[in-house]
Amino acid sequence: MRRAGDDGAQPDALEALFGWVLTRGRLTSHSAVHPPRTHSAFFPLLNAAVSEICPKExxxxxxxxxxxxxxxxxxVGPYLAGWIVDTAASPASGYALTFQVLGAFAVVGAITALLTVNPxxxxxRVMAGA
Incomplete structure (x- = not known):
């Protein structure tokens, strides 16, 4: 079933079912094109991974x-981003600063994970507690 005005986009149900999309003949990142659909496929996979790793108890x-x-x-993210944009000199500088601040949080989180995670x-440790 094609929607009016689409030039080759896949039906919504197929996009949600398979978790990827070919949009208008170009291979694009599904998370950039359809974030809610990506998250609805991604979070159950994370829950399943945690369930496999963690002992039942x-x-x-x-x-x-x-x-x-x-x-x-x-x-927290939307409120922090809104506050940064509202207090900046201009909306453009506020959005730029928002990406920098939230990117810094991501870098700190990645460095923390690299330094503390030892598979x-x-x-x-996990198996000893099982």
Whole structure:
């Protein structure tokens, strides 16, 4: 089923089902084109991965903390971005500063993960608690 005005876009149901999209003949990033559909496919996969890694006795608490941390960015991010844009000299400089600040948070998080995550050690620790 094609929509009026589309020049080759896939139907919505197929895009959501397969988690990828070919838009107008160009291969594009699905997360850039359809973020809600990407997240609806991505988050269940993360939950399944956590369920596979974590011992059954710790699963409920681990998933609770995992989902709370994942949701915190969606709660805090828009307010922080709005405050930065509102207090900047101009909207353009506010948006630029917003990307820089939130990018710095991402870099700090990545460096923290690189310094603290040790898969062999963490696997032994998780399995010892099972």
């Amino acid at each position: 710790q699963l409920a608490g681990t998933l609770g903390v995992f989902l709370a941390v994942m949701s915190s960015g969606g709660i 062999p050690r963490d696997a032994r």
